[in-house]
Amino acid sequence: MxxxxxxxxxxxxxxxxxxxxxxxxxxxxxxxxxxxxxxxxxxxxxxxxxxxxxxxxxxxxxxxxxxxxxxxxxxxxxxxxxxxxxxxxxxxxxxxxxxxxxxxxxxxxxxxxxxxxxxxxxxxxxxxxxxxxxxxxxxxxxxxxxxxxxxxxxxxxxxxxxxxxxxxxxxxxxxxxAKGLTQKSVPPSSAIPDFRNVVGMSGVKRALEVAAAGAHNFLLVGSPGAGKTLCARCLPGILPEMTDEEILETTRIHSCARRAGDSEIFRPILSRPFRTPHHSASMVSLVGGGTRLLPGEASLAHNGVLFLDELPEFNRSVLEALREPMEDGAISVSRASGTVMWPARFMMGAAMNPCPCGFAMDPKRACTCLPDARKRYRERISGPLLDRIDIQVSVPPVDAGMFAGKPEGESSATIRERVCAARNIQHRRFAGTHFKSNAEMSSECAHQFAMMSQATERFAIAAADKMNLSARGYYRLLKVARTIADLRKNESVEIPDLSEALRYKTYS
Ligand SMILES: Nc1ncnc2c1ncn2[C@@H]1O[C@H](COP(=O)(O)OP(=O)(O)OP(=O)(O)O)[C@@H](O)[C@H]1O
Ligand SMILES: [Mg+2]
Ligand SMILES: [Zn+2]
Missing domain, CATH: 3.30.230.10 (Ribosomal Protein S5; domain 2)
Structure with a gap:
């Protein structure tokens, strides 16, 4: 039969x-x-x-x-x-x-x-x-x-x-x-460190708040033990909730990546992923593919954060492969049988030391590296990749004196409220478009939505000129300034917003 x-x-x-x-x-x-x-x-x-x-x-x-x-x-x-x-x-x-x-x-x-x-x-x-x-x-x-x-x-x-x-x-x-999505969010896990317990580092906390609010890529540069990894690990605690659509998109990728025979009960991904691949990660594990066409870390981080700690230790060609998804929000893997597209719209975070010994930017300790070694170290990260990182901050070591008495800083929950408010403004701004955050908007939008006065625009152009920003660098500056203005709920971008955004351009 x-x-x-x-x-x-x-x-x-x-x-x-x-x-x-x-x-x-x-x-x-x-x-x-x-x-x-x-x-x-x-x-x-x-x-x-x-x-x-x-x-x-x-x-x-x-x-x-x-x-x-x-x-x-x-x-x-x-x-x-x-x-x-x-x-x-x-x-x-x-x-x-x-x-x-x-x-x-x-x-x-x-x-x-x-x-x-x-x-x-x-x-x-x-x-x-x-x-x-x-x-x-x-x-x-x-x-x-x-x-x-x-x-x-x-x-x-x-x-x-x-x-x-x-x-x-x-x-x-x-x-x-099927009832559809019934549980829409989970409270941040207690395994995530809270910004309240991070002493000092107000500049870094603020930079991460801006990054989270506009989904901007960020890079933390500083001496060993300055608290870069610690701050990045606090980040999931201030990321905004996912929309229903985002939950389904992300869960779908994780469902495809599930190990065969894994009998653990699969749960939908309700909070933004925070992926931290090790620096020995291969191309396939980071961008996906392989014989079974599995998604890579970049896709698993879709709608969340891909955090690359010790950035210069990553294989350079692996890092270069991230340029495509950083631009398009997707990765395509070609096969004889056709091309597979994996969604990969993530916020990239990275941390690194300024030089092999780590103390090139330290006010108290001298760097012992030869200039040549320092240059080679920097060159492990390509210019185009750095150019795509909107927020670059140096992380100065915290004065030991500040640890006395442990003053409590702002909690992650408080920062998260401001981040969510800024994201809501963006949701309204981008309703009907395919953009989700300021970091993603096109150059025309960046200019249109900045709503700068003539004087402010003159300031922006003069500053870009002085800092030798590329055209892309200029529009990225406007996007970060837009997020800073959103955080203080202001309709137009003003000079102080631009000045703060310019401070995040110091490293490249
Ligand atoms: N500002 C701070 N507040 C509280 N603890 C801190 C702070 N900075 C550093 N620490 C402590 O120091 C430890 C080391 O910090 P962390 O691992 O974040 O350093 P790092 O900058 O990533 O260093 P490396 O360059 O070696 O990776 C942390 O686990 C934390 O306990
Ligand atoms: Mg570290
Ligand atoms: Zn050094």
């Missing part, structure tokens, strides 16, 4: 419809699988036959041919186990499923018939045609992802036998209707 089962395969972040066609006929027993399967798919026959046996059915003894269509798309991973099992069960007449054509199956099987989670179920759920009579059948461990797509109808189960039982019974009492 011939049977066609609906399923999906991942291609980057996209879920592509695939049908699993099973033909089981009398004849010399055998199994043929065609349609560009990868190794995991090829091995699925062994898992599927054994899982089916655990249900008490036997599907061997037939001449079985399976075709995965479309034939030119490479199918990878183990998500086709479940559709293959159902296809073989139905095609051999072992089970009968009423209205089989309305189900879409994804899931991995273990030898004993357990249904194991697969990656990218949120992508599948989002791609399923709306309004049509489609029901998604998935492992229970993937149900949190399906429940995020409002109105989606789905069935979930822990084992193949439970799944078969539900399907044979017509499933009516087992269908869930």
């Amino acid at each position: 011939f049977q066609r089962i609906r399923s999906y395969c991942l291609f980057g972040i996209k879920a592509v419809p695939v049908s699993v066609e099973v033909d089981a006929s009398q004849g010399l027993p055998g199994f043929t699988l065609v349609g560009l399967p990868d190794n995991a798919v090829r091995e699925s026959r062994e898992r599927v036959v054994s899982a089916i046996r655990s249900v008490g059915k036997v599907v061997t003894g037939f001449r079985t041919t399976v075709n995965l269509s479309p034939a030119d798309l490479r199918k990878e991973g183990s998500a086709l186990d479940l559709p293959l099992a159902i296809g073989m069960l139905v095609a051999t007449g072992e089970i009968e499923v009423p209205k089989l054509e309305r189900y879409v199956f994804v899931g991995e099987l273990s030898l004993d018939g357990l249904l194991k989670p697969v990656r990218g179920v949120l992508s599948v759920a989002m791609s399923l045609p709306r309004g049509a009579d489609s029901i998604l059948v998935i492992p229970k461990a993937n149900s949190a992802e399906a429940s995020l797509v409002e109105g989606l109808r789905y069935i979930c189960s822990d084992t193949l036998s439970e799944c078969v039982e539900i399907l044979e019974g017509g499933a009516e009492n087992s269908i869930y209707v």
Whole structure:
């Protein structure tokens, strides 16, 4: 008997419809699988036959041919186990499923018939045609992802036998209707250090507040132990909440990056990601790709922060690869089978010492590096990359005297309130455009929204001239000044806003 089962395969972040066609006929027993399967798919026959046996059915003894269509798309991973099992069960007449054509199956099987989670179920759920009579059948461990797509109808189960039982019974009492995003935010985790406990460093705190408010890239430069890493680690505590749309975008990427067989319950990403890849990170782990086309750290940081501590220690070509997403908010990975686009709109943060010994900018300790070594160190970071970093601050070491008595500074929660207010102004400003923050806006917008008086504009141009700013540098200056004006809820950018923005241009 011939049977066609609906399923999906991942291609980057996209879920592509695939049908699993099973033909089981009398004849010399055998199994043929065609349609560009990868190794995991090829091995699925062994898992599927054994899982089916655990249900008490036997599907061997037939001449079985399976075709995965479309034939030119490479199918990878183990998500086709479940559709293959159902296809073989139905095609051999072992089970009968009423209205089989309305189900879409994804899931991995273990030898004993357990249904194991697969990656990218949120992508599948989002791609399923709306309004049509489609029901998604998935492992229970993937149900949190399906429940995020409002109105989606789905069935979930822990084992193949439970799944078969539900399907044979017509499933009516087992269908869930997804409610969409119900929990929209989580309070900042207690694992995040609070700015209240950071002594002094008011300049750095302010710079990070401006960066968070406008989603500007930032760089902290200072002596060892000055508190750069500490301040950056406080940053998640002042980042604004994500919108529903952003939560879905980010969660979708994390769902695709999920490790196969990871049976931990997947939770939607409700707070902005803060990714801190190690400086030994490879190109693939940072920007994505590889044989399985997984997203990299830059994509996992989508809508959040990608923090590169010890920036000069990163491989230069790896850093250069970040220029594309910093400009376009996306990464494209080319394959013979087509190009995969990964969203990667992140705020880049970085920290570094000014020289190999670390004390070149220290008022109290002398730098022992040769000028040549200092120059080489600086050259590890390219000019174009530095040019894309709007906020660059030097981090002076805190005077030991300031630690006495530990004066309490402003808490992260207070700073976050100001950041959120500034972001709300930006949401209203960019309503109807594809921009989300000041850092992203185009040059024309930067000029238009600055709403400078003639005198202020003259000041901006004169300052840019004096500091030899490139055209891009000039517009980036306006964007940072726009954020500073937003923080004090002022409609137009004025000279003090520009002066502060100019102070963040010192390093490059
Ligand atoms: N302003 C500060 N307030 C409170 N603690 C501080 C401050 N500055 C530094 N510290 C303490 O010093 C430790 C070292 O700071 P941190 O790791 O942030 O330095 P760093 O600038 O990143 O140095 P490196 O260049 O070596 O990476 C922190 O864990 C923190 O306990
Ligand atoms: Mg550090
Ligand atoms: Zn030095």
